[in-house]
Amino acid sequence: MAGLSPGYRFTDLAVQLGDLTFGVVDDAGVHWHCATLDGWDSPDVRAEMQQREGDHGAWAPPVYLNERVIALAGKAFAPSAAALDGAIEQLSTAASLTDTTLLVGETVPKMATVRRSGKVLAQRLTGTAMEWSVQVTAADPRRYAPDFEQDNTGLPNSTGGRPTPYTVPYTLSATTVSGQVDAYNAGNIDTRPTLTISGPVSQPSVFGQMPDGSVRMLACSFDLGPDDVLVIDTDAHSATLNGNVSRRRFVSAPQGWPTIPAKGSVSYQFRAATYSSTALLNVRWRSAWM
Structure with a gap:
């Protein structure tokens, strides 16, 4: 993938966390790959079934969505060791402790407002490559259209x-x-x-x-x-x-x-x-x- 220009997009599904976009080459020449987007498909639900006494089955209660926990993971390839250092800092900044936007470029783009809820992991594979992962949580489990x-x-x-x-x-x-x-x-x-x-x-x-x-x-x-x-x-x-x-x-x-x-x-x-x-x-x- 050497020689790809900044802004080059190498996947149809771009994912953006704050100011960091995965699936493209950034301005520093770093190739950001996002292989995992766990939790984007659905949050967990909560419901308390009440068993029917002396009968089969249970009484169906209301069902609610829990908060949406999302795990992102992938790899990044940098043109230099300094660029990889900058990429690690950029990843840590993107997984903000305060409200930030997670945008997924599906056919109908959708976004959620998230905060960091786990460790930011950046495992160096070489001097210019790493595996990374972050976990964020959307208190409001809905996924929204990006524009009001x-x-x-x-x-x-x-x-x-x-x-x-x-x-x-x-x-x-x-x-x-x-x-x-x-x-x-x-x-x-x-x-x-x-x-x-x-x-x-x-x-x-x-x-x-x-x-x-x-x-x-x-x-x-x-x-x-x-x-x-x-x-x-x-x-x-x-x-x-x-x-x-x-x-x-x-x-x-x-x-x-x-x-x-x-x-x-x-x-x-x-x-x-x-x-x-x-x-x-x-x-x-x-x-x-x-």
């Missing part, structure tokens, strides 16, 4: 807000109107969007119309001023005002948090107690896979 999708909407022009008092069940018109963002998840597990509301707006709410026609509402019992921004994280179940003030206790989700199911689309409809021409809802999400 997002869309914005203001309050609908045709109404001045949501009706009060509320009645159960909540219903929404099936007619497409302004004030709505449609979010599609192309993956095979639910994904959890981030909703950002910019003021001024009085008692904003977001209705998520699910694929089965049901509606999940997020309602805020306070007003946002002209410079206020409220970020609602449907994964962390948090609501943060202006980057540092929790408003979670003032946000209710009586039907559950409006996540986007696998192969499904959710229509997020923006409403408020009174109309504001400059109020804005941003919905940001990524497709997710198991």
